[in-house]
Amino acid sequence: QVQLVESGGGLVQPGGSLRLSCAASGSIFTIYRMGWYRQAPGKQRESVANITNGENTNYADSVKGRFTISRDNAKNTVYLQMNSLKPEDTAVYFCNVDLSTRRYWTVSRRDYWGQGTQVTVSS
Secondary structure: OEEEEEEOOEEEOOOOOEEEEEEEEEOEEEEEEEEEEEEOOOOOOEEEEEEOOOOOEEEOOOOOOOEEEEEEHHHOEEEEEEOOOOHHHOEEEEEEEEEEEEEOOEEEEEEEEOOOEEEEEOO
């Protein structure tokens, strides 16, 4: 079993900052790509940022220069530092982790999702 536990969401004023964390636990064999998605009311879920196990990063155009994704492999944790937040960043943020698990001699690989954390940017 694999669990992703997110934290760090909340209410912040425009221009403020938040840091999201997502910790993976369980029978993890290898973690590959880690990323963050968000879904605003009435909109489709969209990719915000992702980072490979080689530390290559990719960002949505709307957050470039404001958000920074990082990972701590020793803690199986991915972070999203969000600065200069805007009202349009308001959404539920989900972490997504591409990883493999091992059971006896079988290795299985798939994506896992966190439960989501609300980020609200409002004055």
